Amino acid sequence: MRNYHGGVILAIDSSAGASVAVLDAGGVRAQWRTAETTTHAEVLAEAVALTMRDAEATGAGLRGVVVGVGPGPFTGLRVGLALAQSLAEVWGVALYGVCSLDSLAQRAVNQPAESGTSASGEFLVASDARRREVYWARYRADAHGFAELLEGPRVSAATELPELPVVGVGASLYPQDLTARGAAESHWLPDAVELGQLAQRQLGQIPEPQRSGEPTAAAAGTGLREPLPLYLRESDAKVPAQMRAKQAS
């Protein structure tokens, strides 16, 4: 994190399992995670309290709060975003979104594959989107050891993905359609530690924002996103026939 000039960051992800990390320029001060997917509303706030305590960090002393914006199951995803919004609002610090799939991409870059690399160095991250589909994005490692997003995130059937090595649970869910980069990598879940690291890198390249709680314009396009969920799908509610008839008339 050569360009990063300090400041403590709280990172939260609830896009699959849930995780919390507090990082500073020196690395990870404290971290917490669970693979449970249905307890976010209960456990995440307490986990933030514990992790902040372990890290001996104060909210008002943070450089910012970073939150994974998915894609992922909507209900759990919103739990993390709602929590992060409130924390940043009360503490008066900036809130940044990072695509949760970027976490796996960064881990893949941090831990180069022993086999299964593509000639281009490109690879895919694929996570479970349920309904026989995956959330996915295409990446490569840049010259500085960071994952660079090339395409996505999208949601589609596993059969529709480009033919590249895959990390993330998508590879273990659809082994007939996807080529795993490695066996262990097919069980990776997004994690707040890497989201925090990616955000630190971006924040090192942009000036400290006014403490207005809004990301600066420079943040856009550099991996930091608006702290809004990447749903990628509309609500699947269908307009009832009676209402359609009325709206057509």
Place this chain on the structure above:
Amino acid sequence: MSETFSARSAPLVLGIETSCDETGIGIVRGTELLANTVASSMEEHVRFGGVIPEIAARAHLEAFLPTLREALETAGIELHEVDAIAVTSGPGLAGALMVGLSAAKGLALAADKPLYGVNHLVAHVGVGLLDPHENPSGGPAQEPSGHRAGNPGAEPDAEPDAEPEAGPRGMRRLPENTGALLVSGGHTEILRVGSLTSDVELLGSTIDDAAGEAFDKTARLLGLGYPGGPAIDAAAVAGDPHAFRFPRGLTMPKFEGSAQNPGKHRHNWSFSGLKTAVARAVEQFEASGRPVPVADIAASFQEAVVDVITAKAVRASLEHGITTLMLGGGVAANQRLRELLAQRCAAAGLELRIPPVSLCTDNGAMVAALGAQLVAAGVTPSSLQIPADSSQPVQQISV
């Protein structure tokens, strides 16, 4: 906190409500209403003819911070000044509840304030304690005072209950023997409220659709649009409420029994049979190529709903020693319900209280009002680990 918790030092509480399609944030100081800010996603549900949970949950997340900021500005306070954060933990739509609950936990954690996860239904009753004349600047125009109907002079011994009494720490409390009739798109319940903070009992409820849901479904059937309550109310004006005799659910003797030997569903409602009966009536007209008498059906349907709700609520009240009945929920805006309930309460010697409509529909002020009562009563706050409980029972006032 001092022994005599005067009005000035009554607890300042922020309340959060996201159990259905309203993102509500309210702020009270004891029983004084300081802000009642509501953002509704109702418009987004219109084309579906009913609330879509996923759309409601998305809207809550988007609306939360703007609604919070507006409420704080209206009340003229900073979040750090509040004594507690109260939030609806249930019952309601799970995904919608979780947005408000998680946001509330974030506020409580970041500002280091106690958190109270409270019951949505009991909060509807708690709103009855708010000073009726408050009209916070910036908020929507409210009716000047709670609508009241009663039978003045008939029961002089009921007079001490006419005003909320002073409770501990200068907080007012409900009159003794209070009951609450809650009628909305998600609920149809009659409660006995011995104490807002420690004694609430469910006397009866719908066993299938909520009354407001029946209004929505029937309005859809009649092509009257959404939400169904106001649409049917308006269409019924020109109709004959006795043109059709639609069924009053669960009124057969085998369900009702007697006061001494009550049947299983004596105080319960059912609206699914009514909805089906309306559908059959519409089909008969359509099959024979005759125009559907929309106004008559709307009026007759509304009469059936309102008749059975009020008859059962008044009887349940009388049989459980209730002397003051409070009406809450969105269907409290229905003119015919207000009219018939007032008539029947008066005839039965019950005092009826109806808060302004803006406080009857889902809102954060009611959550804050109940939260303030819990704080004043010294109830233990909730942990940061409380779950959203989509079917939280009414006896569970806080979690």
